[in-house]
Amino acid sequence: MSEKKKRKVQIRSPVMQKNDRIAQGNRALLDRAGLTCLNLMSSPGAGKTTILEGLAGRLGDRMAVIEGDVQTRRDADRVRSAGAQAWQIETRGACHLDAEVVSGVLEEMGLPRSPWRFLFIENVGNLICPSGFYLGEHVTIGMLSVPEGDDKILKYPALFSKIDLLLLNKADLLPHIEFDVERAVGECRSLNSDVDVITLSALTGEGLDELQDYIERAAEERFPTGG
């Protein structure tokens, strides 16, 4: 094969630039709406939807939810039954939500007009891929359920090193399984010294008061009600 002439072209561009630009647009829209947005990430089955059901029972029409799943509208139906408005994204195979798909839903919701105080985005259950895609949220939440094991944080450093809040769910099972809360929290703080931690059980409601306080505070800090 003859050696063909080659010409080098510098690109120097972060691959996520487009996603991040759309995410910044989402963030600006959420700010104009005075709507605090929280991106909830965990493995499948860790209890994301059950926690949102618990919060929906408390916050009701102050809360909206965007549900991300590969298939089915089940989660949106569950959250609606619990009293919050919900929009379902079916990713049809994709393992994460990206800023563009969220941007479409924000438009559908009619933002910046917003009757809500909180918008939860329940990401696709996955501890790897969602961590690469900023959606424009104000608060990034990572959750681990205790049956998954206390050794998981350092296995998924990309996610747990960037979260604002660590939730340890299914705490009602702690007496029955070996899960060292101190180890999990210590390992998370080794990557992420500022992380806040709440241990809770979506099933029994333990810790939901603390979680509600946390998100009310997060909203008040950003968008004071002046009351």
Add this chain to the structure above:
Amino acid sequence: MHELSVATAIMESIERKLGGRRELAKIQLTLGPLSCINPDALRFCLRTMAESEGFGEPELDVREVEARIVCRECGREYSATEFYIPCPHCGSIAKEILSGRECNIDFVELIGDQ
């Protein structure tokens, strides 16, 4: 497996930068250990996509870089690709991660006088 969406974003960026699809000899990327991208999966997706979308059969050069870390115990800096490894100076695992999420397209090489 989100390497496919990453590959799509890469080819879109290249096409935008070049103002169209060109036959490529090479694509050089930089990946950090927190990018959550598997280089082999990405290579596979990029190769398939480049061929099917009219970019030829470029060589894919993935430069894997280490993360920069500051030890929160002794304050010294070090590099690592794994995050459970203690500080090589004092043994503490408490760290502040300065970099490591890189996923950049550095440059491409075009074939001929395109």
